[in-house]
Amino acid sequence: MKILKSILIVLLSIIGLLAAIAVSILLKFKLSTRRNVSKLSGDAPLLEVDGMVFRDLNGNGRLDAYEDPRRPIELRVVDLMSQMTLEEKAGLMMQPMIDGKKNGDLHETPTFIQSAATSELVINRHINHFNIVQSVSAEALARWHNAIQKMAEGTRLGIPVTISTDPRHVAGYNPGAGIQTDDFSKWPTQLGLAATRDEALVEQFGDIARQEYLAVGIRTALHPMADLATEPRWARMGHTFGEDAELSKRLINAYVRGFQGAEFGTESVSCMVKHFPGGGPQADGWDAHFSYGRDQVYPGDNFDYHLIPFEGAFAANVTQVMPYYGIPVGQTSEDVAMGFNKEVITDLLRNKFGFDGVICTDWNIVEDIKMMGVGPSMKARAWGVDDLPVNERYQKVIEAGVDQFGGQLTPHHIVELVKAGAISEARLDESVARILRLKFQMGLFDNPYVDEATVLHKVGTPTFRQAGNEAMRKSVVLLKNDENVLPLTNRPKLYLENVAPEVAALYGDIVETPEEADFAILRLKTPYGPKQSKDFLERFFHQGDLDFKEPEKSRLLTIMRTVPTIVDIELERTAVIPEIAEASKGLFATFMVTDEVILDAIFGAYQPTGKLPVEMPSSMAAVRNQKEDLPCDSENPLFPFGFGLTY
Numbered sequence: 001m002k003i004l005k006s007i008l009i010v011l012l013s014i015i016g017l018l019a020a021i022a023v024s025i026l027l028k029f030k031l032s033t034r035r036n037v038s039k040l041s042g043d044a045p046l047l048e049v050d051g052m053v054f055r056d057l058n059g060n061g062r063l064d065a066y067e068d069p070r071r072p073i074e075l076r077v078v079d080l081m082s083q084m085t086l087e088e089k090a091g092l093m094m095q096p097m098i099d100g101k102k103n104g105d106l107h108e109t110p111t112f113i114q115s116a117a118t119s120e121l122v123i124n125r126h127i128n129h130f131n132i133v134q135s136v137s138a139e140a141l142a143r144w145h146n147a148i149q150k151m152a153e154g155t156r157l158g159i160p161v162t163i164s165t166d167p168r169h170v171a172g173y174n175p176g177a178g179i180q181t182d183d184f185s186k187w188p189t190q191l192g193l194a195a196t197r198d199e200a201l202v203e204q205f206g207d208i209a210r211q212e213y214l215a216v217g218i219r220t221a222l223h224p225m226a227d228l229a230t231e232p233r234w235a236r237m238g239h240t241f242g243e244d245a246e247l248s249k250r251l252i253n254a255y256v257r258g259f260q261g262a263e264f265g266t267e268s269v270s271c272m273v274k275h276f277p278g279g280g281p282q283a284d285g286w287d288a289h290f291s292y293g294r295d296q297v298y299p300g301d302n303f304d305y306h307l308i309p310f311e312g313a314f315a316a317n318v319t320q321v322m323p324y325y326g327i328p329v330g331q332t333s334e335d336v337a338m339g340f341n342k343e344v345i346t347d348l349l350r351n352k353f354g355f356d357g358v359i360c361t362d363w364n365i366v367e368d369i370k371m372m373g374v375g376p377s378m379k380a381r382a383w384g385v386d387d388l389p390v391n392e393r394y395q396k397v398i399e400a401g402v403d404q405f406g407g408q409l410t411p412h413h414i415v416e417l418v419k420a421g422a423i424s425e426a427r428l429d430e431s432v433a434r435i436l437r438l439k440f441q442m443g444l445f446d447n448p449y450v451d452e453a454t455v456l457h458k459v460g461t462p463t464f465r466q467a468g469n470e471a472m473r474k475s476v477v478l479l480k481n482d483e484n485v486l487p488l489t490n491r492p493k494l495y496l497e498n499v500a501p502e503v504a505a506l507y508g509d510i511v512e513t514p515e516e517a518d519f520a521i522l523r524l525k526t527p528y529g530p531k532q533s534k535d536f537l538e539r540f541f542h543q544g545d546l547d548f549k550e551p552e553k554s555r556l557l558t559i560m561r562t563v564p565t566i567v568d569i570e571l572e573r574t575a576v577i578p579e580i581a582e583a584s585k586g587l588f589a590t591f592m593v594t595d596e597v598i599l600d601a602i603f604g605a606y607q608p609t610g611k612l613p614v615e616m617p618s619s620m621a622a623v624r625n626q627k628e629d630l631p632c633d634s635e636n637p638l639f640p641f642g643f644g645l646t647y
Helices: 001-038 073-083 086-092 119-122 138-153 191-195 199-216 246-261 303-315 342-352 391-401 411-421 425-441 454-457 463-477 536-540 552-562 579-583 594-601 621-624
Strands: 047-048 052-057 129-132 162-165 218-221 270-276 320-323 477-481 493-498 519-525 565-570 585-592
Touching: 001 411, 047 552, 073 425, 086 411, 086 425, 119 138, 129 138, 138 199, 138 454, 191 199, 191 246, 199 218, 199 454, 199 463, 246 270, 246 303, 270 303, 320 342, 342 391, 391 411, 391 425, 411 425, 454 493, 463 594, 493 536, 519 552, 519 594, 552 565, 552 579, 565 579
Parallel strands: 129 162, 162 218, 218 270, 270 320, 493 519, 519 565, 565 585
Antiparallel strands: 047 052, 477 585
């Protein structure tokens, strides 16, 4: 009994100590927030000039050129830069990830995503570009956006915040590269849009997504991906327009037009096309997020082919570009990653293509990021320059010609470089001018706020949702219709896997076993291999083999031998399914479509018209024998690029 009492006393003491530590940490953050917020000037005073009202963002009692929307943008940029400190310029060059509370409040304690308080980032580090990663309601996003803009308005110069995001219009299967917002309209993946071959539809998607982004304050789309899916094992195939460069070029052009408009302005969302000069040809398909996937290889000597889709973005006057993590092995004089590579950034992107917009690195290429503001760290993806100190990595990126650092939040390194004479302030000014120009063009200095009261009337409207549903229908690819079994008729007895029974019950009678059924409907996903490291991101990046392994393959084939089976294979990546294709009666390829959409196809509510945007190889041996940089080069593909049947 005494032992139990002693144990209880020890446990209570530990709990009390932990509680005291937690309270102490919370008090520390509250005091820090109070000190930070005390530096703010509050709402910008209003000035009346020539019968018009303007915001006096710097509070000096007069209308400066940068505060006056009647003045030319270049004059506004120069005027603001003349008033900025070195520290403010360096802060402008950071774009870290940020989080928010579910109710739209700002986070003032670190989270798994956000490693410093919002007030610390905005007020002390002068950061005003953020990649929002929260998956909450549209109303909460709008509320959060207005709150952070209000904080920025009270800073010394009142520079507004620019919010960016990864794609939000697909039910996300990779939270490491996309975020789902349920209030937005739902569309197929980018690969699914490619299956429609419809440029007008892709532009319509961009226009609708633009309107939904604007409603919640998002002004930068960290997409589209212009990479080519020439390596079938690559985890990010589903975010591309496939493996054909000319098709991708046309659809990239339409995509950017939809988001940015014919002219870039106050109603535009800036596109950051990625990942220059094409991140698809990964050695053995391993993704460059991970150290073992750092090499991009060109065994087919096909480097220039991967540049073609970017020409579509440049023709649409895309405003921003992101290079990838990978090292273009043997393509430049030094094997360093794209963001550190002056021959890629300055010689190729700036000089050859004449791009003078903002170039932002992919996320976290310079410095480790500590989760929750403390350990453990997410290691920097500084491929090829791993041995350089952090300051020298920053220097190399800036000298390569890059303007902004995705995922990074330590501008003091840039300040140190300038003060040490390693980087000139004039060089910084080149990047600062490009970044500010976009803010002015989008009208953020004049009115950065959104209308929280009307946000739900602007997103996920019936018209927008119907357009997304129609795009899903157009993306469905029919691969096999044995003996014209499709479309199904009447109300057959259905055995289901991965189909919502309540949805399927509208089409047929649901049974529990294949033996009871007239037909089986199986919704499958592209298989993938085991993790290669302990990196937590790997759980979201499905890589490796594309074929079903035992015992799952035999289980599926047993069902197909028992009852006529309709298979839908969701192509997150392409798939190797020769036995399943042979045993199925009907076979579809889809790209994150709803159960209703695929069931409507199966029962003939519409005729499938999609065409494969990638080939489907016949074996893993064929996959391993193809070359990473060449399109459509696997031997005897099961279904070739462009294949698609209809009724």
